Every structure is written in structure tokens, then in C-alpha cells.
Amino acid sequence: MKLKRRYSLLVGFFLTSSLLLSACGSSGPSSSETNESGTNNTKENSVEKQEKVVLDLWWSMSANNEEHKNHYAAIEKFNQEHPNIEVKPQSIPLEQAKDKIITSANAGNPPDVADVLNEWLVSYHRMGILPDLTEDINKWEEKEKIPQNIWDTLSVDGKIVAVPSELGIRAFLYHEDMLKAAGAAEPPKTWDELLELSAKLKGQGVAPFGISGQSARAPQELIVYFWQSGTDIAHQMPDGKYRNLWAENPEELQKAVEVYELYKTMLKDGVINKDSASWGYRELDTNFAQGRVATTVNGPWIKNYEAEQPESMKDVQIAAPPYNTVPATFMEVGSFATFEGSEHKKEAITFMTWWLSEETQKLVNPGRSPNTGVVQDGKWGEGFYKLLDQGRSFPGISMGGIIQPMIDSIQKSLLTEESPEEIALWLGEQINNSLKENGELSESPAK
């Protein structure tokens, strides 16, 4: 009898729990259909509530970060201006976002909008998780205010798959006082001039030039050296697919070899810190901001160090990155994407284009905007923006299996005795292997 009562209690407990859980899990509109007095709401209210769309936004902005206050203020502004859309931001560091997006999108439950890097876009497109936004963007009245090379960066197979949210063009940053003390009238324009300048800077007890040997920054720097030398990690062939040509084209190989020779020379001659192979972006940025590195190639975010290091940052100036034969720099385009599987793509596009509009960009990105209407005067704005024409991004291939070999190749050149030619050929092979595995390798003969 006692046992029966216990079972009854348990069954009752589970039933109550299930009901409570289902009540908690039910959507807003259905739970709001009844008002406090238990009667039905007016039809208008019900329709209004049902039409309100909640957009899940995953981004790297932290509500606790002073620099991101404007971004959160902009979200509030958007929510006020769009009574039928509510953007709910969730802060996720970029390092984690890539994996989380893949997992959620493949499980059919992606965010409505997320912060993405342009090097992820091709992979996401191949996975089939990015919708084609071309038609919607073409209709957007401010499209022409965004330079075409930015749209190109965010396009895969001719389709626009993301909307730019901020711009990180790389420039040559230098401590002007250190250059003056070394007797240099102006920043170097070529690699040779950089090496000459470094020889003069060495006496000042600082690393003349700063590079990254690991983390996401390292391959971004490496690919720029390839472009500046006149080659690329993969060329688009007549069949539309890609191939690395270093093993089959001695001229192309020589250009790649020159890049690794530069790394080796910089280490041997003390141009870079001896521990550069283990420097990520944090080490590089901090050392430059503190004045322990005289020059580097870096993005406009370095401006944020002015508050922390006002003394050592006050002489920082900006110029075009030194090159070998072709002027080029890396153009990092931070962007927003929406995903297949999101039920609110239309509203997501409304939000993304609103964010990119001149009015919003003046609030959130006055110095780093992809919108040409918002270029800020002075070195941190115009100084970077005038390099836009040189700006390039990764080729239209899946970079997943290539990023790590690129980092390995830098570390091989800095930590091993392998020759530049061996390293270049090794990297070329890794790139082609990755292209083959992903069905992107061209079989067209090289010209």
C-alpha cells in the first residue's frame, strides 16, 4: 500500500515536472495568448507578439569591454527602431565561434547571425551552410559605398555569402623616434630597405621588426610575403579549380623561396626576436605597443593600446608595408553571416545591412569601417584606408587543411636547418594534398 502511494507520488512528480518543462519551453506568442485575467488578448496584440522575431547573434564583442559599449548601444538602437525584430547578442570568442557554428549549423540549429572571418567562408560555403545573399545585397541602396574588393573577399563562386562589419587593413607601423634615432628619414619601401634599416635599429636594444610565428596572424603575414614576391599559395586554373604551382614552375618556386630566405635572414641577422617562432598576435602586439619592437606590419586595432601605453605609443606612425616586387597587404574583413537553417534570414539581412549602413558605422566603427562614407581622418583612419587598393585576402579555397602547414613552414624556416627550397616544396605539396582531399584541385596543365 505504501509502495503504491510512493509510485503515485513519483508519477505525479514526473507529470508535474514534464508540464512545467513544457510550459517553460513553449514559445513566447503561445504563452502570451492569455492575459493575467485568464481571458484572450486582443487580436492586434496577439498578432504583434507573434510577428516579433528574435535574432540570435553570436559575436566576439564583450559587454564588459569598454571598446564594445558602442556595439551594444547600436543593438539597442536597432531593437528600438525595429519593433518586430529583437536582436539577442551572445558573446563568443572568435577562436570558439568557428567550431560552434559548424557544429550548430550541421545539427540544423545555427544562430541567425554570427561574426565570421573571411578565411572561414569558403569552407562554410562548401558545407552548404551559407545562403546566397547576392540578390538582397544588390537591392540594398548603400551597396556601392562598399569597395568592390571587399565584396570580392566575401564572395564564393561569384555569390555574396556574408556582409562586411569591420575592416582590418594591415599597414607598416613604426616608432618614428626610433627610426629618427637610427638616422632613417622615412620608412622602408622594400624588403631590402627594411633589412638595411634593421641593421641601424639593432643598436637601440629593441627588435627592429616584429612578426608572428604562430596563431591566426602567422599565415596572414606569410601569404602577404608571397603576394609581395609575386606568387600565391594557389592559382585559379582554366577549369576554375586551384593548384599550387611551386613544384612544377621554377619561376614560381623561386618567388616562394625568396620568402623563406627572408624569414631565415631576418632571424640570422637579428632583425626579428629570436623567439618569434612562438609569438602569437598577443606577443607581437604587446611588444610593439610597449616599444620593444621598433616596426611591424599590423592592423588598426593597435590604436587601442594608446590608452594602456600612452608614452610608448605616441610616436607610432603608419606607412605602406615594404614589399619585394609587388605592393600588397592583407585585408581582414570582419563580417556577419546568416545560415541555412535559420528561420529568419530576411530579418537577419535587414540587421546586417543596417549595421553596415553609414549611419550605424559612424557609431560603431568610425575608424575601421568598410563603408566609404565613414573614413575617419588621421593616421588611424585614413592611414590604413589609403592601402585599400593593395588589400587582398586568402584565395577562394578551403583554408582548413592549409593554415597549419603554413604555420609549420614558418616554424621550419625559423627553427630548423631545412633549406628555403625544401620548405617551399613541402608547403606546396601540403596545399595540393588539401585541395585534392576537398575536391578543389585543378587538373588543368600549368601555362
Add this chain to the structure above:
Amino acid sequence: MQPRLEEESRLNLSYRPKKYIKKHGIAYLFMLPAIFFLIILFVLPFIEVFKMSFYSVNLLNPEAEAFIFLDNFISALSDPTFYQYLYQGLIWTFGSVIGEYIVGIVTAILLNQNIRGKTFFRAIIFIPWLVPIVVAAMTWRWILNPDFGIFNVMLVKVGILDESINWLGTAGTAMLAVIFVNVWRTFPFYTVTLLAGLQSIPKEIIEAAEIDGAGIWQRFWYIILPSLKGVSAVIIILHVIWTFNNFDFIWLLTEGGPLHATETLAITTYLEAFEKYHFGQASALSSIMILILIGIIITYFKVEKKQNN
């Protein structure tokens, strides 16, 4: 259990199911939610991973998906780097577990003494374990930094080193450094667990041994250590599993570098899955890791059984 009791128990189960259900039914009912979540969160994903390891699954090339039976396993085992990363994983695992055990038992014995402020020391020793992994890893990256990290500065000032060493950035020292940091973070767990074990050893036994002339070392070796065998086995096995499968700590400290010097199979699996998107190959690697762990644990129990016999 005596044979007669076993027989009775068997009879109870076989011939009186109603009575058994009446007696234990409620326990099974309470276990149901746990079993449900166990199946959803562990058993089903494990089956899925095992199944996927027989397929070619590349998220970037979905058209190439096919059943390839053992090809993923053959491809993994025929890659020379697999053995390098397995070896490094074993060094990382056993280096960490041995270091953690030694530091843990020494600190546990010290905290078991009647010293003033032992409650305070017992509380603060737990701090490294409480620090979030990301914070611990980032802090240690700065402490070990060759340019301005305090560790190098101290060693150079004391005269142990002539010039600072890039502990995490040199192939020869990176593994040692990550093991050291892992030991620092994990030893408090051993300390607290072993301390609980030490407190359960009757003082009379130790006092009797002392009267019989046993020195510190003899008391430790012949009384204390055997008394901690049970608790030691549990924490060692658990930590072998956790450390062998650990991904985040090495990743945050070195990303498996420099030049793969600290890469373990857990990191290789992550890179295969989330950098290259080869989920079939990553699943095969995960399955191999599970088999290796099962092998290690079976060997441990066999050795232990042999010693007991």
C-alpha cells in the same frame, strides 16, 4: 561472497522476480533519468563516432562520402606521425600523472602533520585547481615568456640560467613545460584525495611501527603507501584517462607546437575534425584512442591482480 549466499542470491533473482522488483524497483526508477542522459550524451555519440570511423566523411566534400570500412584506421596507423603523437601523448600523460602523484602525496603528508594553520594551508593549496583552465594557461604563458616572464627572470637572477629560455617555444623544452604547468594545476586534487586517505589510517599502526624502530622512510613505504593503494588506483586511473584525452590545456599553451613537439592524439583528432573537417578520420582516431585507453586500464588491472596473488 560465500558460494551458498551466491546460490541464494541467484535463486532470489531467478524465482522471485516480483519480490525483487518490489524491493529494488524504486532504485531503478530513480536511476532512469541518469541512464537516459547517459545514453543520450555518451552511448549514442560513441556509437555514432564508431560508425563514422568506417566512412569517408569530409564536410567540405560531401559528395565523396562513402563506406570505406577500415581505410580510416589503416590510413591513421600507416602515418608515421601517428606514432610520434601517440608517444608524445604517453609522455604527456604519464609525465603529468607521475608528477602530480609525487607532488600530491608529498603535500598531503605535509598537510597531515599537526602544524599551526593547517586548515588555512589546506584551503589555499586548492587554488590552482579552482583557477579556470583558460586563465591558468594564459597566466603561465606570460610567466614562462622568454622576454619578460617572471620565471626566466628569477632563474637568471638566482644564477641557475645564463640567459632566458623560451620554454614553450623550443622543441626540447615545450613538453616539459606543459607537463610542469599541468602538474601545478592538478596536484591539489591528488593532495586532497590522498589527505582523506591518510586521515583514515589508524594512528596506532604508525605509532606501533615507530616503537618497533621503523624510520620515516620505512613507515612511508611499508604502511602509508600500501594503505593508500585503493585511493591511489582510483585517482591514477581517472587522471590517466583525463590527461590522455586532454585537449584544451596543451592547445592553450602551445597549440601543439613548436613544430608539433607537444601534439598529442587528442590535438590531432581536433585538427582533423575542426581544421580539416575530416570527421571520418577524426572518428577513427578517437576510436583508436579509446582502444588504447582500454588497453592501458586492462593492463593495469592485470598487473595489480598478479601482484595481489
